[in-house]
Amino acid sequence: MRLDELDRQILNIVQYSFPVAAEPYKALAEQVGSTEEEIMSRLKKLKEDGAIRRIGGIFDSRKLGYKSSLCAMKVPVEKLQEAEEIINAYPGVTHNYLREHEYNMWFTLISPSEEAMEATLEEMREKSGCEIRNLPAVRFFKIKVDFKLTDNK
Secondary structure (H helix, E strand, O other), X not given: OOOOHHHXXXXXXXXXXXXXXXXXXXXXXXXXXXXXHHHHHHHHXXXXXXXXXXXXXXOOXXXXXOEEEEEEEEOOXXXXXXXXXXXXXXXXXXXXXXXXXXXXXXXXXXXXXXXXXXXXXXXXXXXXXXXXXXXXXOOOOOOOOOOOOOOOO
């Protein structure tokens, strides 16, 4: 995928300082000297191409009363796609990725309570037939990850 300078500027703004405005895409367009329609079109294309997974708010689930946990799953290679589809079907899964390890599929799960989380994990185990370890955080470190694509923020 090739990104031109405008794509890079848009992606930087979306990551660093998405406009908090009644018409955020119009505000974004004004920042880069484009039109709202152009911005919407480019973001749609970037999403279709896989450069963007989602644009949305990020909330502190703990402050909202939810429980979250990192989970590790031991999945036979031949069952990876099936397991991925099972795990990703749950709305409380925020992301899911592979690691080179005995526990090769990792995901985060957010639930309204610890009981609901355990029930969901048990359901996932039954559907997938795979072992899942629940690894709730002991200490919290929030690391913001951005990918700077231009010299300008």
